[in-house]
Amino acid sequence: MPEPAFQDYYPDEGAHCYGCGRLNATGHQLKSYWDGEETVARFTPKPFHTAALGFVYGGLIASLIDCHGTGTASAAAYKAAGREMGTDPPLRFVTGSLHVDFLRPTPLGPELEVRGKIIEVTEKKVVVEETLSAEGKVCARGKVVAVLIPETMLKKMTARR
């Protein structure tokens, strides 16, 4: 059985995201893991995720960088606190800001690899720099500033429904 992904540790009330929530049956269900000091996620777009025909549309690339960034933030925050992932109180992050530089068209078909490098970890914020590659070539670079959700707010978000 493979090692659980960062997103598998999210509390249920934070696991509905279309990009990475294990409880969102329709969504991408992105899975992120440690790879040494860096983090990695892999995702194969669907044939309809086109920009111009034959290439991946930018919104999906932004979404993968976004969700891999908040997942990496969670893992980095647990690690910095010397805690096991999934222990309470949950360290679940949302995106404060997202930046993507599209360096070249991303071919549609091959699996994409998103890699994250942790730049800064404070009590309430984690900064992650990322690359998105296809067939070994970096097609986009990204930066996510992720902000810790207070546990009370997570519960309130769920209660709103």
Added chain:
Amino acid sequence: MPEPAFQDYYPDEGAHCYGCGRLNATGHQLKSYWDGEETVARFTPKPFHTAALGFVYGGLIASLIDCHGTGTASAAAYKAAGREMGTDPPLRFVTGSLHVDFLRPTPLGPELEVRGKIIEVTEKKVVVEETLSAEGKVCARGKVVAVLIPETMLKKMTARR
């Protein structure tokens, strides 16, 4: 009959984008229009486009800002050239960079309004600043640097398939 949207003027080879292509039956088919000197697009997310339950996931917000930005770039470039939209050679843009600041959680349910303000138009580049609002409140701000696709490259992209 309503006025055609910017995206309705895209040449067929540039109209397959999941975010805004009229020829992508599965996608969002975002439609952008002039509103005075600014531009506007409206989009109602689907119930599964969740972040935490009750809120819109960031990847969709990024996608709407991205596609409204490239649509606005096309309209701005035709206007700056004193040309009618849809005339040849096509002025179709891709995203060079995308930045999104998420200011507050975006409620899932109401129609979202994306507004664009044209900051800079040069021969090969258009810069657009945007807001994304729900129920009259700005939930996210964005900036897109859009880059003109040479007509030959558009045709090559299609031929690749």
